[in-house]
Amino acid sequence: MGGRQLRIGSTASRALAGWLRRLRRHWQEPTLHMDVSANALLRMVADGQLDVAFVHEVEGSPLRVPESLRIRVLVEREPQFVSLPADHPAAARPVVRLSDLAEDRWMIDPAVDGEWDAVRRVLRTAGISPRVLHGDYHTAASLVAIGEVVTVCQPTSPSRPETAVRRLHGDPLGVRLLLAARTETELEGVYPDLADAYREVARQAPAYREWLDQDLVPGP
Structure with missing residues (x-):
């Protein structure tokens, strides 16, 4: 995997730093393109401008996922x-x-x-x-x-x-966290490091850690 540069797109996430740190073990220095629009990032992956995109889908507002993309759900409802x-x-x-x-x-x-x-x-x-x-x-x-x-x-x-x-109270707002790529192979190459990075930051946040420990939903 280290033979080419990995092009990552992402909406804002505290898991990014840990994900990039882990990816450097396997890849050349990854590039990062940030955007507040998850839909824009998904289009960039579909168009070949990015290799993968880590995005969030706001509950009640489905993203426009191009048919050519493969999706891996990191967290069903955050x-x-x-x-x-x-x-x-x-x-x-x-x-x-x-x-x-x-x-x-x-x-x-x-x-x-x-x-x-x-x-x-x-x-x-x-x-x-x-x-x-x-x-x-x-x-x-x-x-x-x-x-x-x-x-x-x-x-x-x-x-x-x-x-x-x-x-x-009642957790009225939620998002689904998704990783998108053009192939399953690309997803498999980066998903485990993202999952580890997310678990790390989730456990470092006291209020979220308490929420997870209540077993209201399965943890990340």
Whole structure:
């Protein structure tokens, strides 16, 4: 496998660093193309611009997977958590209700395929209509830290001194994590390292580790 360079595409994930580190044992330095759009990355794999893509599919918003691609599911349903200021009253509890955040400003990245539709649907089902800002999640993290917004986040996201990552009551938001390639051989060559890297970051995130240990669903 080390004879050619591996071209990877990915949406944001904390598993990426560990995956790349593991892949370097078998491949020349992999290249990485990041994009908030999972659909765009899948098209790039189908067009031969990328070898594999690690993407997430927001619940309720199926991705447009080209027929030529092969898919391996890493996690059937990963719950999405919420990041809020560490001094937020709701941060004192391990599980946060959406109603606890009804008066907060939320920040959502509408460029993420299906994200805004899913969050809007969940908020509507909860009977709340908070103020919503649109922007990228790097900016959102900075604004959470200074108490300006709350935002959805991956369960592997770390809490920081200024922020708290908490589970949402009832796990209303979820994504499916997928690895795509043009052939089964390409999937088999990179999937085990991705699975190991994901397990590593999942166990390093206290709130997610607790969720996994409750055996609500099989662990990764």
